[in-house]
Amino acid sequence: MTRPPTAAQRRVVDAADPVTGRLRGTEPQLAALVLRGLAFRHPRPPHNHFLTPAGHRLRESAPEAAEPVVVAPATAGVFAARIGGEDGPVSGPARTREVHSAWQGLLELRRMTNPDGSVDRPCGWERTHLVQAAALALEAAGHRPSTRDDMAGYRVRATPQPEAVAVRDPDGAALRDCAQTLERAGWQVSEHNEPRTRASYLLASPRRS
Template identity: 75%
Template structure:
């Protein structure tokens, strides 16, 4: 059985970039994480170190329940707005820069983890963070997340594997969300809830 990371290693893992998993530590510390299978050294210059899928799972072992429910990321990390949050970050130039930076970081993560360096398909991180990944694609494209009582998109987890539900205030907004997600490498189709008649998207990361 693999030994759990030490307290110091846990701190390094938790301090990794919330989107790309990039690590900052001494060479000795990074080598120790690599030996445990929690990090890898990228083969391309500048040969930075990043969390492996096992490293990401280690970091999120405790806060994972919030992600499943579509809730916020752990304190201190960037979180795309999923819509309807009571304490959502305010819109403005600073938020716009954060979102754009997170999206560019995600594209770089796709490039680094794809065998052919492609950025048009979701990566492993997105497949384990469906709600946040879909919300980031929408927010980065300029869609407005819903306020607690207002219009805008809402992204929610579903019982289906690798699928999220996206709600929008009307059909044009739903169509716009569909186009954005498809450009971002997702498959999306419109459905109607049988009991309520509410229209929504069922979206999942494209594999090829």
């Protein structure tokens, strides 16, 4: 049976980039994680190391890695896609660059971790971070998230259904645009109505094939 990682190696895993899984550590630490099947070395220069699916699972098992109900704003120092309802400005050149970089990193993660190297459907990380993944797809495509003071724009929330998020937008045309964006990003999308208000919303799930 493979020995568990040391405390130092576990800190390297816990500090991995939350989107791409890129690791930073000493060469012995990274090599040990590769031997344990928790990381792999990218074959192309600069030969960075990234978490494997097993490494992502280990990282998510850490109490400090658990996601809060409300995603922290980008100003906290770690990138977080806007799920809607946060404080602060929703756009700007710096934010646009951050979102673009995060989306490209997620596409690379798909290529590296999907068995067939496909980038047109979600990967394992997205299935364990449904709200964040769907919000990133929307924000990267230019959709406007709502804020705490302005309900206009999308909001992505978890649902009781496994592997499904709810997407709401008071603008019906914008909601339909959100559906098209998520479908292009590899999600299965269906439109529904709230039982009491009859307001439309989307249910979106990562496509498997």
